[in-house]
Amino acid sequence: MTALTLTPTLPSRAAVRTFLSRYAGVLVILAVVAFFAVVNDNFLTFKNMTDILRSVSVSAFLALGVTFSLVVDGFDVSIGSVASLATIGAAAAMVYHRQELFVAILVPLLLGAVVGLVNALLVVRLRLPDLLATLAMMFIVNGIQLTYTNGYSIYPGVMTASGPATGIIVPSFLFIGQGDVLGVPFAVLLLLAVVVVAHLFLTRTTVGRHMFMVGGNAEAARHLGLSVGRLKTIAYVVSGLLAAVGGIVLTSRIGSGQISAGAPMLMDAVAAAYVGYAIFGQKRPSVIGTLLGALLIGILLNGLTMMNVPYYAQDIVKGGVFAIALAFAFLRKDK
Template identity: 50%
Template sequence: MAEPEVKQTSSFDLFRFLYKYGTVILIVLLIVGFSAANPSFLQTSNIVTILRSISIVTIIAIGITISLSVGGFDLSVGSVASLSNAMVISMFVWYSQTPVIAIGAAIAAALLVGALNAFLIVKIKIPDLLLTLAMMFIIQGVALTYTRGATISENMIMSNGSYAEGTISPFFAKIGQVPYIILIMVACVVVVHIFLTYTKHGRSLYIIGGNEEAARLSGIAVNKYKVIAYLLSAFFAALGGIVLASRVMTAEINAGGPYLMDAVAASFIGFAVFGAGKPNAIGTFVGAVLIGILANGLVMMSVPYYAMDIVKGAVLALALAITYYKFK
């Protein structure tokens, strides 16, 4: 006698769904909530404001994403951004240099830091988290020493009592304006997404991050790719600092510091966007969008500044809880 046919029923896995789409759902809920509280939230001008506000965070976070792809972690990016910010403005104001030299000097200083990070991590075997934490303070001190603890701006008073004669190039000033600042951010996301996802080198970075020993046994030059990852991390931190300099037209003390934690949060939130399960450029951008929407909405709702970090931290923790909690 034939056994009755048992129908296969597919049950909806809520937690797996939230793991893949939790961050996007949270963004939609925030947009709906902020729009209901203030209809001007969805105006084109405000959307542009949000995109502009997350541009620097996203660029810096892209660098962190690359370091995470090899199983590393670069905490020095905020200080590197500060150093690059000071270098590029000082080249204009103190030394009257061209945009090419000013930007080149800022990037060169950042790559020097990236090379030092890579050497100490790869050759000396210092744990990346501890080393980049130490470098964060060292580079912050170097930047403060270089600027003599002062804000660098046009017509500033020099140590000898005279006024700075250099001016910031009008061409450079456009970099931090809309739409260029947004286009630079989008270009960084697209280029890094293509690099990590569709090139041999990007896949090698992911293999190293997944299992370094297996990557080494399969013939991948692990040390070389780690060096590349930390150099790219420093490069994007420098780019973030340069864009910041163009946006504010000054070099503030520790200007890149406030961007570190938002960039770290965007990078880690991006792990689980669309169920990627690994650091990726698109996910990092979505994480930055979440942070930007949250910050902008809280300001529009007139939330007191001393309470904003509480709300911001709580929502970010919720996003991470939704996206990282997985049922086996």
């Protein structure tokens, strides 16, 4: 009998590129986690992991808002200002007007929905480019919250025209950003619940699938009888609502309404959304991918801080890691 010899076959270059394109984002996250775990023994502790999750909860909500606008081939850059407005709205409801939890949540959500509707009006009715329309709204909304507060933050006891404000940030509201459930931050549980609902909405409902069709080819979607304007309006309203939720969580975490508090989170949110766009090789917006992108940001900032890297140098490392993740994800496959 002739012995059979088996020679291992190496994966082709195309197969390697396909693998890297599909899992580059996940591999980068695992590599970053492994690196920080090696250089710092405290990195993988439960407390540090929950701190990372808590820290990314706000920017993740904003990133999900960007994701919904990307689904319909738009781009919402007003989310940072919407989060700031929501922060001021929630704090003002409690501190200035002595309202309880329900109103403190309802007011910022309504503000977010209104901004989303105005964005949709500018994009759908006036046919302004998404970037320019939402950029204009970013300045308008930022100006509104600064004008309303006269440039001052809102906190218990802040001086007003009629004397010190007598309201407080109610404990039930503070629980949203500071409370834990079985050791897990409530804000993280809220984020995971929203991620699940958003993912199911976009992938399992008719409206969600139609939104992807609009993003893929709006003209073809229109020929199929889809209401492109209505679907874009839904996307921008949801984007505003998600940014408002981020503002609520932020207000609860810091216990006050800080002016322009959401503005610095805009670029992190955009970066997370675009990493989600590239992850798993889908080349389209992804709720799960956006969550992973937000986690990558949180892990980088946490690890660099633990390594005592100066804050002004952290953006260099963060930008480099994102470039690597996106470069692998967008590798062209051999034809």
